[in-house]
Amino acid sequence: MRVTGKNSGRYSGLRVIKEALTGHRGWKPAWRDPEPQKEYDIIIVGGGGHGLATAHYLASKFNITSVAVIEKGWIGGGNVGRNTTIIRSNYLLDGNEPFYEFSLKLWEGLEQDVNYNAMVSQRGILNLIHTDGQRDAYRRRGNAMLLNGADAELLSAEQVRAECPFLNFDNNRFPIKGGLAQRRGGTVRHDAVAWGYARSADSFGVDIIQNCEATGFRIKNGKCSGVETSKGFIGAKKVGVAVAGNSGKVMSMAGMRLPIESHVLQAFVSEGLKPIIPGVVTFGAGHFYVSQSDKGGLVFGGDIDGYNSYAQRGNLPVVEDVCEGGMALMPMIGRARLLRMWGGIMDMSMDGSPIIDKTGIEGLYFNGGWCYGGFKATPGSGWVFAHLLANDEPHQTATELRFDRFQRGYMIDEKGSGAQPNLH
Amino acid sequence: MIIHHPLLGPRDSAEFTYLGDANLIDRPDWQDKKAADKFYEYQYLRNNPAGEHQELWYHEAGDRSWLVVTRNTVTHEITKVELARDVARARGRSK
Numbered sequence A: 001m002r003v004t005g006k007n008s009g010r011y012s013g014l015r016v017i018k019e020a021l022t023g024h025r026g027w028k029p030a031w032r033d034p035e036p037q038k039e040y041d042i043i044i045v046g047g048g049g050h051g052l053a054t055a056h057y058l059a060s061k062f063n064i065t066s067v068a069v070i071e072k073g074w075i076g077g078g079n080v081g082r083n084t085t086i087i088r089s090n091y092l093l094d095g096n097e098p099f100y101e102f103s104l105k106l107w108e109g110l111e112q113d114v115n116y117n118a119m120v121s122q123r124g125i126l127n128l129i130h131t132d133g134q135r136d137a138y139r140r141r142g143n144a145m146l147l148n149g150a151d152a153e154l155l156s157a158e159q160v161r162a163e164c165p166f167l168n169f170d171n172n173r174f175p176i177k178g179g180l181a182q183r184r185g186g187t188v189r190h191d192a193v194a195w196g197y198a199r200s201a202d203s204f205g206v207d208i209i210q211n212c213e214a215t216g217f218r219i220k221n222g223k224c225s226g227v228e229t230s231k232g233f234i235g236a237k238k239v240g241v242a243v244a245g246n247s248g249k250v251m252s253m254a255g256m257r258l259p260i261e262s263h264v265l266q267a268f269v270s271e272g273l274k275p276i277i278p279g280v281v282t283f284g285a286g287h288f289y290v291s292q293s294d295k296g297g298l299v300f301g302g303d304i305d306g307y308n309s310y311a312q313r314g315n316l317p318v319v320e321d322v323c324e325g326g327m328a329l330m331p332m333i334g335r336a337r338l339l340r341m342w343g344g345i346m347d348m349s350m351d352g353s354p355i356i357d358k359t360g361i362e363g364l365y366f367n368g369g370w371c372y373g374g375f376k377a378t379p380g381s382g383w384v385f386a387h388l389l390a391n392d393e394p395h396q397t398a399t400e401l402r403f404d405r406f407q408r409g410y411m412i413d414e415k416g417s418g419a420q421p422n423l424h
Numbered sequence B: 001m002i003i004h005h006p007l008l009g010p011r012d013s014a015e016f017t018y019l020g021d022a023n024l025i026d027r028p029d030w031q032d033k034k035a036a037d038k039f040y041e042y043q044y045l046r047n048n049p050a051g052e053h054q055e056l057w058y059h060e061a062g063d064r065s066w067l068v069v070t071r072n073t074v075t076h077e078i079t080k081v082e083l084a085r086d087v088a089r090a091r092g093r094s095k
């Protein structure tokens, strides 16, 4: 049962005022810092957005509270705290779109659900169109979105100009001919998502154990009975792995090879500027996307570096490429100074789509292959993974997100670029 | 990253395109009884190690040769660069 108030109390506007008037002496740590118990019903490996969301939904929707999340570093130190915070559900294929729309609907109620301000901001996402062929493709995509209950709107060049007058409309090579808008897309404060899910899961009794690295699985006769960790062995009836970029490394400890490569993706933030970019804008003729944070920084990115990497930093050629994309799309960006840049490790799958599935080992479950787009999936992934762990059946929106789709020939390849992870 | 091309000397990695794990040299025999399974593993499964990795790079903006680069995926340090042709022949391919 949930005991809000046991640890940090309920958060509200009134509480902020009360604490302000009483010297902020009433705030408590948002979650406990427990030592691991001997055994749990379920251990989640990886305290990123997906692992913490899984724990929250296991406890709140499936009534399973004997749960530990083990994290090798600190929660929020992985990709959940490194991404460019864009949420959307503008996918084309049947295997993906219902899942991402399910996730977007969960974002819309997230803050009330976890009682935490995650700054979910539906400021809209706009994918630009530069050719007639691209307009046809986006019209088709928009229709697929509408069929799946999402929102989509095809804009003319004039409509785009009214919303984003600063774009380079008349570039000879990449004229802007319109756009596909999803108004319900937007941005979310990424670390608040990790903290909000952690605090909520903790309030149901879930143990969040930081600085606890999984170093092996105890597997006997094809059955997994727990996890070896840097804090000793922890037993579990079921183990769910959600370690994003480290998927290959962690699952190799269970003797598995995955249809996944780890790649580095970089992100960039400019100095703070006055409000200029209304939502998220993506360039359709190169790989570049940009939004503006509430602090004013332009947050932008582009391609992955394109080679296997576990280093959380990239190389200069991609920095140049991303900035060229920015200059082609909105030349005014050349006046802004770059403040920060960093990298995160992507679990790039062979078709660009994720996997949420059982493994061949009883009691061992896997969640990964998120590529550069798993932040938007956080609530959906957590719910769907919790569903799988609780019921041993896939959630209805995740029936195609399986390991065996590659062998059976049922790839979910949005871009149609084949088994070449650095092209997705 | 600088790749020390065995024929051309130090080259910027931006001149290359990346294919992936050098095991892609070892294409299975299509007449093998287990060809379907072997091609599945060849095409889709990867070791994806954190550490030393042998990988195929193509010198697209250069002499168009394929190279096998031994590189550490944690530090990006490159310790060996060979012509893929030599590696493939040493493995008994393209006789």
Ligand SMILES: Cc1cc2nc3c(=O)[nH]c(=O)nc-3n(C[C@H](O)[C@H](O)[C@H](O)COP(=O)(O)OP(=O)(O)OC[C@H]3O[C@@H](n4cnc5c(N)ncnc54)[C@H](O)[C@@H]3O)c2cc1C
Binding pocket: A045, A046, A047, A048, A049, A050, A051, A070, A071, A072, A073, A074, A075, A076, A077, A078, A079, A080, A081, A082, A083, A084, A085, A086, A087, A212, A213, A214, A215, A242, A243, A244, A245, A246, A250, A265, A266, A267, A301, A342, A343, A344, A345, A346, A370, A371, A372, A373, A374, A375, A376, A377
């Ligand atoms: C630069 C960048 C920009 C991005 N932009 C977007 C975007 O705009 N929109 C979007 O939807 N997605 C985006 N993504 C992708 C998104 O961030 C990821 O797909 C998503 O966060 C992955 O899920 P996670 O939050 O659970 O991962 P993580 O936060 O990486 O969680 C995995 C955790 O597992 C832990 N772990 C690893 N190994 C072990 C072990 N052995 N034992 C215990 N713990 C372990 C790690 O320390 C880590 O904390 C971006 C990613 C990057 C890097």
